[in-house]
Amino acid sequence: MENTFTADLTNCDREPIHIPGFVQSHGFLLALTPGTFLINKASLNTKEFLDKDAQSLISQPLSTLEKNIVPAKAGSTLMDLIRLATITSNLEQINPQPVLVNGKEMLFVIHQYLDQIICEFEPMQSSDDTITLQKLMSTSLSVIQSSVTFDELLQHVSKLVKEITGYSRIMIYKFHKDQHGEVIAEANDEHLESWLHLHYPASDIPSQARELYKLNLVRIIADVNSTPSGLISSPENKKPLDLTHSVLRSVSPIHIEYLKNMEVGASFSISLISKGELWGLIACHNSTARFIDYNSRVACKFIGQLFSAALEFKYAEDAEEKSTNYRDKQQQLLEQLMKGDDPVKSLINSEVNLLDINTATGVVFFYEGKQYRLGEVPPETEVDDLIAWVRKHEHSNFFQTSTLPLQYPAAKKLSSVASGIMVTEISHEFSEYIIWFKPEMIKTVDWAGQQEKDTSVSEDGSLRISPRKSFAKWTQEVKFNSDEWSNNEIAAAIKLREDLIQVINKKAGEIRKLNELLKEAYDELDTFSFTISHDLRTPLSSIKNYTEIIMEDHGSQLDEEAKFLFGKVIIAADKMAGLIRDVLQYSRVGRAELATDPVDMKKMLAEIREELITPGKEKDVILEIKNTPDVCGDKTMILQLFTNLVNNAVKYSTLPTQIARVSVNGEVEDGFVTYTIEDNGIGIDMRYANRIFELFKRMDNVKKIEGTGVGLAIAKRIVEKHDGKIWLESRLNHGTKFYVSLPIK
Template sequence: MEDKAATINITLEKNYDSEFCGSIPLHLVNLIQPHGMLLVLDKAQLIIKQASENSEQFLQISLDELLEQPLSTFLSKEQVDEIQAKIASQGNHGKIPYTLSFKAKEKLIDFTAIVHPSEDYVLVELEENTIKSSEIPFIGLYQHIKYITSLLKQAASTAEVAQTAAVELKKLTGFDRVLVYQFDPQWNGIVIAQAKEEDMLDYMDLRFPASDVPKQSRDLYFSNPYRLIPTRSYTPVRLIPIINPLTQRFTDLSDCNLRSVATVHLEYLKNLGITASMSLPLIINNKLWGLISCHHKTEMNPSYEMRSALELLSGILSAQLANKENEKAIMLRAQLRGIHAQIVEQLYSSPSFAEGLMSGTPYLHDLLSLTGAAILFEGGVWTSGNTPQHQEIKELVSWLRRNKIESVFATDNIGKDYGRSKEYKDIASGLIVLPINVDQGEFILGFRPEVLQTVSWGGDPNKAIQMEADGKTYHPRNSFETYKEIVKHTSLPWREEELEAAAALRSAVLEKIIKESY
C-alpha cells in the first residue's frame, strides 16, 4: 500500500473530468435542504429580506410575519449586539458560529447558527438544537480527538495514516462506511483507505472518474468545511422571495452547509445504495489533495458538535498526510543529492561530460531511474542502456527542436505527443529531456520503458454520465462493479524530486561546458 505514487500518478489517455458537469452553477440553486432554515439579512440593520419556506415550521410564524422584520424582533438585544460587533470585526470573510434563542409565539427556540457576512448581505443558517441521549458530550469528543490525533502521529506511512483515520472516524461517527479518497493529477480519485460494515461493497484501491466530483464541486470545498446530506429522500426548500431584494439576483449559497444538492448527485447516492453522506476535504499546500467520504445506509444527521469535531480532524489528518508526504520527499531528495554530488565529481574528473554522465558509479541512470540514456553534443551521439536506434533518436531530437523544448521536460507517455515513439514503446514510453543547446540539437535524453498497468475503476468510467435524448438531462452510472482498464504506452511516472535533480544536473553540465569554452 505504501508506494502509491505509481498508481496515483499514472497518466490516463482519456480525461474523465466532465466540462458539462463542471459548468453547472451549484451555488445559484435558490434551494436548501430541510433539516435547517436560512435567513438573508441586510448588513446595516439586520432586517430579514429573504427566508426559507420552512421557517414557518421551525418558528411557528408565517413568512409575512418574518420578512422585513429586524432580527431584534426575535432575538435579545445582547445577541443582536454581539452579532453586529462580530460582523463588523469579521468583515466579509469567514463563518461565525452562535447559539441563538429565537422568541416565537411566546416561547424560546434554541438554534445552532452559522452567520456568513458578505459584501451585500448576511446569511444566517439555523438548525434547531435537539440534544439526543446517544450523542457524545463535548468533553468526550475532545478526548476522542486527542486519542485519534495521537494514533495518526504514530502511523509510519501515508497509507497507515489514512487507514487509521478511516477506522477511527467510523468508530467515532457511527457511519456505515468511511473512505479516504486521493485525487490523481487528472482529478480521478482512488480509495486509499476504507472502514466499512461487512455487507457493504468493497471500494479499496478502486478509482472513480473525475466527473464524480466535478470542478465546481471541488472548488466549493475551499469555502465549505464539509458537505452533509442527512437523507437523499428530501424535498428541497425554496427561499422566499425567489430573487434576493438586495442584489436582484439569486442568493449565492456557495458557503452554505444547507445548500441543496443537485438531483443527479442524489441519484448517484441511490445507485451507491446509501441514504446519507458526509464528505470533508483534505487540503495540502492549498490544493485539494483528497476527501474523507462517509456513507450511511439509513438517514443520519450528526450533531453540530460532531460535525465540528470532524472538521477539526480533517484538518489534523491533512497535516499528518502532508508530514508523511514531506518525509518521503525529504528522504528522496537527500538520496538524489548524494548521487548528484558523486556524478558532478565524475563530471569534472572525466575527459568529457558525456563520459562523466555515462560511466562510473553512480551515473545518470541511477540519478533519474533510467533504463536508457542518450547524449547529443557537438555532432556526436553517446548512448547507454536500452535506447531507440540512432536514427529514431535524431528524429525525436528534431521534434524536440520544433517544439522548442528549452527547459527540463518529462512525460510518462511520449507517444501521446509524439506518435512515432509508439514504435519503440518497450524502450521509451517515458522520456526526460535536459536541453543543452536547442538550436544545435544538443540534448541529454533519458528513457523509461512501457509498464502495463491495470487501473480498477468503481464502475465503467466511460458510462459515468448518461445523457438523455434532450442533451440536457443526464444521469450517473448505475453500476459500481469493478471495471478494469489496461493502461498502455505509459512508463512509471517522474517524481517531482527527480525533475528537481534533473534541473540541478543540467545546470552543472552547462556550467562545465561554459568553463571549458573560456
C-alpha cells in the same frame, strides 16, 4: 423565489453551486442586511420551525423574533448574539450557539459574507453525545500520532470518522494528477461490499465543487430524498444569496441524482488539503437519511486537519530526502566534470553517472556526433528518429512526457523501454542532447462503473444527459504510460544542463567556439538591433508629443471618442518606448566591456530594497535579506541583475490568499558565490521553465501582469558575461527560487 440554474452533465462544470437558491430542509435560514438587521431573505420552511410564514418575515427587523428564538444562555437575547457576531473577526469563537426555537433545542450558526449576515438554525445533538465526541477528539491526536506507517494512519482515520459519524460506509478518497479519484482506505459495515482501490472519473466532481471543498472543509447532505426549501427575497434585494460558507446550502440536482443512483441516503465529506491543494476527501455514505450536528462535524474537521498535516509532513519529508539525494549526485557529477577532460567519461563511465539524478532506467548522451548509452535504451536508429521528432516538434531546450507512444506513434514498439522520456538540449546547432528513458507501466485500473453517459427523457420530452446508473466494478488496462517525471527530476535535469554547458564552454576551447564569420554576424546583428532601437525613439517621441499637443490645444473641440483614441495612442507610445528601452539595454549588455570590481552586496541589496518597498507597502510585501557575501563583477550590470530578479520576485508574489514574502540569501562554496532569490508567489510550470530566459517570452499565468519579457533575458546575458550560471526551481502557485552563481574571481 430565487432563480435557479438548470443543470445536466453537458453544463454541470458551469453550475453556480454556491448560489443554489435552496437550503436543506433539516434547518432554516434568514439573511439580514448589515446595520439595520432587516430580514431580506428567508427559507420557505420557516413556518415549520417558527410557526411564521416566510413572506411575513421579509423586511421585518430580526428583533421581532426574539420571543420565538431565545438563547439557551440566560440573560442574553438573539440580538446580543447578532451584535457579537458582527464585531468578532473570528466567528469560530462564537459558533455555534444553542437556542430554543419555539421551545425546541437548535443550534444557531452565523457568518457574514459579502453584503449579507447569514443566520442558520439546525437540529441540536444531546449533551451525552457531545461528551462522547469530546472524548473522541481528545484521543484522536494520540491515535494519529501513533500511526507508524501510512496505511496504519489511513485505517486509524477512517475508523475514527466512522465512530464519530455512525455512517455505514467511510472512504478515504485520493485524487491523482489527472484529477480522477481512488479509494485508498475504508471502514464499512460488515454487510457492505468493499470499494477499496476502485477509481472514479474526474468528471464525478466538477471543478467548481473542488474549489468549494477547499473553502468548506466539511459538508453534509442529511437526506438525499428530502425536498429542499427555496429562498424568497425582499423587493429591494433580488440578488441570489451566495451560500459559499453556508452549513445548510442545498445540493446540485445532478449530485443528488448521482447519490441516488449509488443507493446513498445521506452523505458527509471531509476535505483533505496538502500544500494548499485538494489532496482528497474522506467520503461518508449512509443508506438512509442521517444528520450529524455541528459539533460532530467540527470533530471530523479536526481529524481531517490532523490528517492533512500528517500528509504535509510525509510528503515534505519524502520530497526533501529525494531533493537532497539528487543535489548530492548533481554536485558529484559537477566535480567529475570540473576535474576531468572528457564529459563522456565524467557523465557515463564514472562512479556517479546520469542515471543517478532521477529514476530513469536508461539514458543516451548525444555528444560530438555519437551516442553514448547507459542502461535500457532503444536501438540507435530509433533514438536518432526520436531526436529528429523532438527537434521538429519541440522548440525549447527541454521536453518531458510520460506518454510518449500516444504523442509519437512510432514509439509504441519501444514502449517497454521508452514510454516516458526527458530531453535536455546541450547544443541545438551541434545536435547534442541528453535523453532519459522510463519504461511502460502497464496496469489495470478498477473503475466504479463504466464511464458511459446515460440519457433520460425530460418532462418536456427532450433528451438530457444524466449521471451514470451503474457502479459495478469495471476493469480497464492502461498502456503506453510511464511513471511521471517529478519536479525534483525536472529541476535536476535543468541544473545539469547549465553545469554541462559551462564546463563544455570552458574546456572545449576553440572546438566549441563559433567561427569568426558567425561572431561577426552576431556582432553586426547586435549593432543593428541597437541602431534600430535607438533610431526609433525619435519618431516615437514625436508621435507622443504631437498627440499631447493636440490633446492640450484642441481638446475642447474633440468629442469623447477622439479623446479616448488619442489617449490610447499615448499609452501605446509609452509601452513601445519601454520596450525599446529594454531592447537597448539588452543590446548594451552584449556590447559593453566588462569591468570587474568588488561589489558591496549588502549595500546594493539594501538600496534595491529601499527602492522597491516604498512607504505604505511594508504590510503587502515582506523582503528579507539574509547573508550578503560580496561578488566580483561589473557594478552596473550586477545592480541591474539583482534589481530585475528581486523586482520580479516582488511583482509575481501576487497570490491573494497570503502576504508576499521574498528572501535573498548568499552562500560561498567551491570558488562561487551563489545567491538564492525566493518568493511565495504564482510560480512557473517547470515544463516550460527554460523559455523564460528567451527574449520576449512570458508564461501564460503572468499575462495580466505588466512586463515586456526582456528582464530575464538581460539577467541571463549578464550572468553568462560573468562566466556564471542562472537556474530556477518552482511549482505553480507555490513560489519560485532563482539561483545565481558567480565566480569569486
